[in-house]
Every structure is written in structure tokens, then in C-alpha cells.
Amino acid sequence: MALFRRHLWGGFVATIITIILVGAGLWWMGALGPYLTLEESPKLVILICVGLLSACFPDVDTESKSQRLFYRLLIMVDLWFLLERNYKAAALLGFGAMVPLLGKHHRWTHTWLAMLLVPALFFLVPMYLNQTMHDFLVICYIISVAAYASHLVLDGYIGKTFKSIKHLFIGRESPRPTGSKR
Numbered sequence: 311m312a313l314f315r316r317h318l319w320g321g322f323v324a325t326i327i328t329i330i331l332v333g334a335g336l337w338w339m340g341a342l343g344p345y346l347t348l349e350e351s352p353k354l355v356i357l358i359c360v361g362l363l364s365a366c367f368p369d370v371d372t373e374s375k376s377q378r379l380f381y382r383l384l385i386m387v388d389l390w391f392l393l394e395r396n397y398k399a400a401a402l403l404g405f406g407a408m409v410p411l412l413g414k415h416h417r418w419t420h421t422w423l424a425m426l427l428v429p430a431l432f433f434l435v436p437m438y439l440n441q442t443m444h445d446f447l448v449i450c451y452i453i454s455v456a457a458y459a460s461h462l463v464l465d466g467y468i469g470k471t472f473k474s475i476k477h478l479f480i481g482r483e484s485p486r487p488t489g490s491k492r
Contacts, residue, residue, distance in 0.1 A: 314366070314375045317461050321365020324460035325358055328453050353446060360450050364457035367428060368419040368465070371410040381407065398439065406431050420467045422459075429454035 336342040344350065363383070366376035384407045391400035409431075410419060418424055433451040437444060 320460040321457040324456045325361025328456040361457035364454040425458040
């Protein structure tokens with residue numbers, strides 16, 4: 311299993327590559343201009359933080375540096391939501407904080423489905439509940455999924471998933487006995 315720092319570096323690389331790809335997509339659509347202002351520059355730091363946190367999230371279901379980091383951050387954010395009287399966001403965050411406790415280590419947090427759904431809980435569900443659309447939250451979701459995927463790749467889970475899918479469609483290759491001819 312990869313170390314905490316390895317996941318941070320993997321998440322950082324995945325985040326930077328995804329930022330470049332999202333930027334290229336926005337440029338191609340002619341929508342990059344608003345993001346190139348000085349007022350928008352702090353969002354780059356937020357995207358990098360989202361990526362680093364997402365790369366560590368799959369290990370939050372066990373006692374680890376990732377778990378300590380996440381729960382300290384969640385307490386601060388939840389307290390801020392409560393002070394702002396945003397009880398819906400505080401409840402959603404509290405629910406999200408309890409979800410990792412539902413399974414054993416390396417079970418549901420290390421799946422491609424969790425890679426898609428956990429970031430959705432933090433970035434897409436709030437938009438749905440508020441009936442709004444925020445481009446930046448969609449970009450955060452994309453960054454989060456990419457960084458989460460970097461964790462699964464480094465732990466070898468993505469490769470196992472693709473092998474399992476390949477076996478469903480192609481079948482398992484039986485080893486040929488030595489010396490046999492086709």
C-alpha cells in the first residue's frame with residue numbers, strides 16, 4: 311500500500327493535470343477568460359486543496375494520517391457552518407463524515423463507485439439541493455474524481471477493476487501447457 315506522502319504527490323500530479331485539461335476545455339469553449347482574473351486566483355489554491363484531500367480520502371476509514379486530517383478539517387468546517395446558521399450544510403457534512411464508518415478498511419472507499427459518489431456528495435448534491443448551478447463546484451467535482459482515482463491507481467484497485475471487467479467480456483485465458491502447439 312502506498313504511503314500518505316505518495317498519495318499526496320499522486321493527488322497533486324493528478325490535480326495539476328486535470329486543472330490543465332479543464333483549462334484547455336474551457337479555453338476551447340471560449341469560457342476561460344473569467345477564470346484568468348486576479349480575483350479568481352484563490353480558486354486555484356482551493357482546487358489544489360480539493361485534489362490533495364480527495365487523494366487521501368479513501369484511507370479515511372481507518373486510523374491514519376488521512377483520517378486525522380479529514381476529521382480535524384470537518385470539525386472546523388462544520389463549526390463554521392453552524393456559526394453561519396447554515397444548518398442544512400452542517401447536517402450534510404455531518405452525514406458525510408459518518409459514512410466512512412459504515413464499512414471495513416479498503417472495502418467501499420476503494421471502489422470506482424465511491425470515486426464518483428463521494429465527491430458528488432460534497433460538490434453536486436449541494437447544487438441539487440439549492441437548485442443552483444455553480445461552474446466552480448463542477449470543476450471541483452472533476453478535480454476530486456481525478457485525485458481520488460490517483461489513490462486507487464496507486465493502491466492497485468483500478469487495475470484490478472479493469473482486469474475483472476475484461477474477464478467478464480473476454481473470459482479468462484487458460485495457461486497453455488508447455489510444449490503444446492496451437
